[in-house]
Structure formats: C-alpha cells, structure tokens
Amino acid sequence: MxxxxxxxxxxxxxxxxxxxxxxxxxxxxxxxxxxxxxxxxxxxxxxxxxxxxxSKEKLFYEVMQEKMQQFFGELLSIVNDDSTKLETKIELIVSNYITVLSENPELPLFVLSEMKGHAEKIKKILPVQKISNNISFIRQLKERRPDINPIHFLMNILGMTVFPFIARPAFNHIAATNKNELDSILKEREKLIPLWVKAMLKAK
Amino acid sequence: MxxxxxxxxxxxxxxxxxxxxxxxxxxxxxxxxxxxxxxxxxxxxxxxxxxxxxSKEKLFYEVMQEKMQQFFGELLSIVNDDSTKLETKIELIVSNYITVLSENPELPLFVLSEMKGHAEKIKKILPVQKISNNISFIRQLKERRPDINPIHFLMNILGMTVFPFIARPAFNHIAATNKNELDSILKEREKLIPLWVKAMLKAK
DNA sequence: AAATGTTTTAATCATATGTTTAATTTATTT
DNA sequence: AAATAAATTAAACATATGATTAAAACATTT
The missing domain is CATH 1.10.10.60 (Homeodomain-like)
Incomplete structure (x- = not known):
C-alpha cells in the first residue's frame, strides 16, 4: 500500500x-x-x-463557484463552439442538462436562488464570460431567424429543459405523478425538446 | 369621514x-x-x-398560502375550464403569468424554493386540487396529441413562460442585457410563446 | 527519543434571534 | 369620568449559531 x-x-x-x-x-x-x-x-x-x-461564508463560496461552473460551464462551451451546427448545439445543450440534472436535481434551484441572494459577491466568482452578440450560437440563431431576438430561443431551450427540475415538487403535487413516472417523463424530454425547438425555429 | x-x-x-x-x-x-x-x-x-x-412560522405560512394561491390559482382555473378551447387556454396561461410575474418577479423562485424547504407542511395548505387525468386541458391535449404525455406540454408552457423570471439574474449576467431590455423581451414572449406551443403541437 | 509541526477536540465566547413579560399608553364601554 | 379592554413598548430571556481558544493527540523531522 x-x-x-x-x-x-x-x-x-x-x-x-x-x-x-x-x-x-x-x-x-x-x-x-x-x-x-x-x-x-x-x-x-x-x-x-x-x-x-x-468561515461558513468562505466554504459556501467554494461550493457556489463549483456549482455555478457545473450549471453554466458546459452550456457556455457548447454555445461558443464554432464547429458545431445549430441543430447539434441544441441537442447537446438539452442532453447535457438532462444528464447533469438527473444526477443533481437540486442544482438549478440552488444556483439560481443563491445567485439572487448573493448578487453582488457572485459577480466576482462567475465562471461565466458573457455571451456576446458575436458568439457562435447567437450568430447561428440570427441567421436562421433574423426576425426574433436570439435570446428567446435560449430561454426556450433552458426553460423547457431546466424548469421541470426546478418545479419538480409542484409537478408532483399538481399532476398525479410519482417519482419514477416523473423520472421517465424527464428522460423522454431529451429527445422531444430538440424536435420542438426545431419546430419553433420554423414557426411563422 | x-x-x-x-x-x-x-x-x-x-x-x-x-x-x-x-x-x-x-x-x-x-x-x-x-x-x-x-x-x-x-x-x-x-x-x-x-x-x-x-410566531414567525405562522406569519410565514399565511404569506406562503397567499403566494401559492397567486402562483397556482389562476392556472388551475384556466386548465379546469371546459368552455375554452385548447388554443385559448394556452394564450390565457401565458398572458396571465407574464402579467402576474412582471408585477411580482420574485414570486416563482420564492414559491418553488419554499415548497422544497417546507415540503411536508406545504401539503396541508396547498390551494391546489390535483390536476386529474380527466381535466379539460389534459383531455384536450390527449385528443390533439395522443402520442405524447400531456404533462410535457404543461412543462413546456410553464418552462418557457416562468423560467425567464426565475433565471433573470443569470440572463442579466450571461447575456449582455440590461433591465429594460429584458423587460421588453419578456413582454414579447406573451405573443410568441402561444405561437411556438402551437407549432410544437403540430411537430412530428 | 526529543523536538517540532500539524490536526483534532472539548469547552467557551460573543452575538443573533425568536419569543415572552410586565408595564404603559390608547381606545372603548359603563 | 371611572373602569375595562386592547394595543404598544422597552426590556429581558432562552436558545441557536458562527467563531475562537487552549490543550491534547498525532505525525514528521532532527
């Protein structure tokens, strides 16, 4: 040994x-x-x-930084990559989040809640370069739909993908679903969301 | 007087x-x-x-009950109403949330965070009858798309509508948007989301 | 093995926090 | 106006909580 x-x-x-x-x-x-x-x-x-x-605070910020990286890091890599086409990016974003959040369902509510609560201090430890107007994903969306602000599509993809994890307790109450049922529904979305987003991109 | x-x-x-x-x-x-x-x-x-x-707790539960009603109440009225057709329901859900959340942007993160933190006690004060399989909205969705679990569409509508309010700080950081810009983007979504949902309902 | 450095522990501190008390002020009833 | 009830206040209480201290246990170096 x-x-x-x-x-x-x-x-x-x-x-x-x-x-x-x-x-x-x-x-x-x-x-x-x-x-x-x-x-x-x-x-x-x-x-x-x-x-x-x-201190509690210093320990917290170490965890927080790590969790923000976990939540935003891969997304930013994907949207920044010039070598993948729009459709592929959409699939990658969705499948990445469904995988990560299935393992770590508390991640989004934690990150988004604490970002709100510690807004000022968070800015300093953001692992997140801004998504400029010049980024690959944004350019691709503008090219496809010059009539719609590309941020809408980012909101749609993230909303459809991430929200069900945030609102899980609500879906458990509101809809008559149990844990396993909800898990399999969430898995289904990995294939469905990219189809829906593509349909949205065409919608007039 | x-x-x-x-x-x-x-x-x-x-x-x-x-x-x-x-x-x-x-x-x-x-x-x-x-x-x-x-x-x-x-x-x-x-x-x-x-x-x-x-006590603090009793005061909190009064506020919480009120806020859950504010967050879920109108949604449940809309989805339960037999006299509106599917397309109208979608428009009503979206426009209701965009109106309510524009006035009360902290509502969804508050309700969903605290539902998680107080899961047990919350059950008792839920203003929320379960959405049964027999509810108007669910029946309409099943009829339109028998191949897809209707809960997916509820997740999509709520995700696209509510998530941007939950993730507002993130969108402010990630995307180079200021407060007013983001407000007007959110308003645009009132018209766009119903169009997108209708496109999703058709997507094969 | 002694000396030195590092990690761990039990106890304690200082302050924060939800709640209560007892007295005072204000309003209502007789 | 006196008596009674309700609302408000300042002070205090009990406990929770983040942090520190001083000593002990353990490991490493000399």
Whole structure:
C-alpha cells in the first residue's frame, strides 16, 4: 500500500467537509444551513470547519463557484463552439442538462436562488464570460431567424429543459405523478425538446 | 369621514406587518428573514409581530398560502375550464403569468424554493386540487396529441413562460442585457410563446 | 527519543434571534 | 369620568449559531 500523509487518507478531512457542505448547502440553501449540520454530516468536529475554511461564508463560496461552473460551464462551451451546427448545439445543450440534472436535481434551484441572494459577491466568482452578440450560437440563431431576438430561443431551450427540475415538487403535487413516472417523463424530454425547438425555429 | 376602530385605521397594524412580511420573505426567503427585518420594514415594535401572528412560522405560512394561491390559482382555473378551447387556454396561461410575474418577479423562485424547504407542511395548505387525468386541458391535449404525455406540454408552457423570471439574474449576467431590455423581451414572449406551443403541437 | 509541526477536540465566547413579560399608553364601554 | 379592554413598548430571556481558544493527540523531522 502506498504511503500517505495523514491529511490525504482515504478522503481527506478537508474533502469530507467540502463534500458535506455540498450536500447540506444544496439541500437547505445558505441561510438554513448551520455549520453544525455540515460538521455532523462530515463526521468531524465543528472547529475543523473553521480550521480548514476560515468561515461558513468562505466554504459556501467554494461550493457556489463549483456549482455555478457545473450549471453554466458546459452550456457556455457548447454555445461558443464554432464547429458545431445549430441543430447539434441544441441537442447537446438539452442532453447535457438532462444528464447533469438527473444526477443533481437540486442544482438549478440552488444556483439560481443563491445567485439572487448573493448578487453582488457572485459577480466576482462567475465562471461565466458573457455571451456576446458575436458568439457562435447567437450568430447561428440570427441567421436562421433574423426576425426574433436570439435570446428567446435560449430561454426556450433552458426553460423547457431546466424548469421541470426546478418545479419538480409542484409537478408532483399538481399532476398525479410519482417519482419514477416523473423520472421517465424527464428522460423522454431529451429527445422531444430538440424536435420542438426545431419546430419553433420554423414557426411563422 | 367614516368612523373606524383603531385596528382598522389607514392600514391596520396587522396588515402593515403582513405587507412587510410579504416583501421581506419574498426578497430573502424564510430562513434569511429575521423577525426584526419584518418589524423594521413594517415600522412597528418587534413584539407586535408575535402579538398578532404568534410566531414567525405562522406569519410565514399565511404569506406562503397567499403566494401559492397567486402562483397556482389562476392556472388551475384556466386548465379546469371546459368552455375554452385548447388554443385559448394556452394564450390565457401565458398572458396571465407574464402579467402576474412582471408585477411580482420574485414570486416563482420564492414559491418553488419554499415548497422544497417546507415540503411536508406545504401539503396541508396547498390551494391546489390535483390536476386529474380527466381535466379539460389534459383531455384536450390527449385528443390533439395522443402520442405524447400531456404533462410535457404543461412543462413546456410553464418552462418557457416562468423560467425567464426565475433565471433573470443569470440572463442579466450571461447575456449582455440590461433591465429594460429584458423587460421588453419578456413582454414579447406573451405573443410568441402561444405561437411556438402551437407549432410544437403540430411537430412530428 | 526529543523536538517540532500539524490536526483534532472539548469547552467557551460573543452575538443573533425568536419569543415572552410586565408595564404603559390608547381606545372603548359603563 | 371611572373602569375595562386592547394595543404598544422597552426590556429581558432562552436558545441557536458562527467563531475562537487552549490543550491534547498525532505525525514528521532532527
């Protein structure tokens, strides 16, 4: 067995804390999370949280940065890629989100809620270069539909794809669906949404 | 001037507290809201909050119930109405949400976040009868597209309509849009979304 | 093995926060 | 006007919570 210093055993204390923080922050949000919740979830002494991360806030921003990257990162790569055509981009955006959010259903509500709550500080840690007017995806949409602001189509794709995860509790209540039923419906959307978006692009 | 008892002056203390609670809870969410924030916003002594509403929690559930009604109530009336045809229902849903959310942009993120955080207690105060399979809107969708689970179309309409309000901070960052620009884009969607949904209903 | 450095712990601190109390002011009834 | 009831206030309470401290346990270097 390879030698390891104590701090890199199994999973390091630091990583245990961060993993616990991911879980608790995503489940409860920043304000409802107690540092004691995180310590308990991580199975460590409360003081270690401050020893490794200085403060609840600093730990939060590490998690937040990571989660914003997870939520926006791949999207931005896709829309920026000059080498894929519009139809392919649409398919990639949808299938990426359905995959990521199926594994991480709390991600969008967490990211969007906390972006609202910490608006100022968030600007500094945005992993997100602005989508300029010159970006591949926007140019392609303008070319296809010069009569419609391309941001509409971005809203449509993200709305159709991401919203069902955000509103999952509501769909569970409102519509008579159980967890498995809803999961399979969400999977179906991976194929359906690109078809619908293409239909929208043609609609006059 | 008509005589009024003290508690019904101008706006009553109780109503001032509730109005302040609406504002602060919607802005910050349940956990980040301090009862002192509400008292200050209402311009009343802190103890009056408990005098009129017993606890932060009770006050919160009054606001929450009201906001769930505001968010789901009209939708449910529309989808339940046998006397409107499918196309009209779609237009009504979209225009209702765009109107309500333009006045109350924090509503959907608040309702959906807090529904997640208080899942159990929420069930009891849901103003929301389940949308059964037998409801007008669902029957109409099944008739039009027997090959697609009608819930998909509900997700699409709500996703396209509501998501931009939820993700507004993100759209402000990601896309180079300012507040007014985004407002006018959102207004445009009132006409566009019904067209797109109709195109989706036809898409094969 | 001693010395030094690092990690962990239990206890404590300082402040924040929801709520209550007891007294005071204001309004209503007799 | 006196008596009673309702509304309001300042102060305090009890607990929760983020953070710190000082000592102990453990690991590494000399």
């Amino acid at each position: 390879t030698k390891k210093s104590k701090r890199e055993t199994d999973t390091s204390t630091e990583e245990k804390i961060k993993e616990a923080a991911r879980k608790v922050f995503l489940q409860k949000g920043y304000s409802a999370t107690r540092t004691r919740d995180i310590a308990e979830e991580a199975g460590i002494n409360l003081a270690l949280l401050n020893y490794y991360f200085r | 008509t005589k009024k008892s003290k508690r019904e002056t101008d706006t009553s203390t109780e109503e001032k507290i509730k109005e302040a609670a609406r504002k602060v809870f919607l802005q910050k969410g349940y956990s980040a809201t301090r009862t002192r924030d509400i008292a200050e916003e209402a311009g009343i002594n802190l103890a009056l909050l408990n005098y009129y509403f017993r």
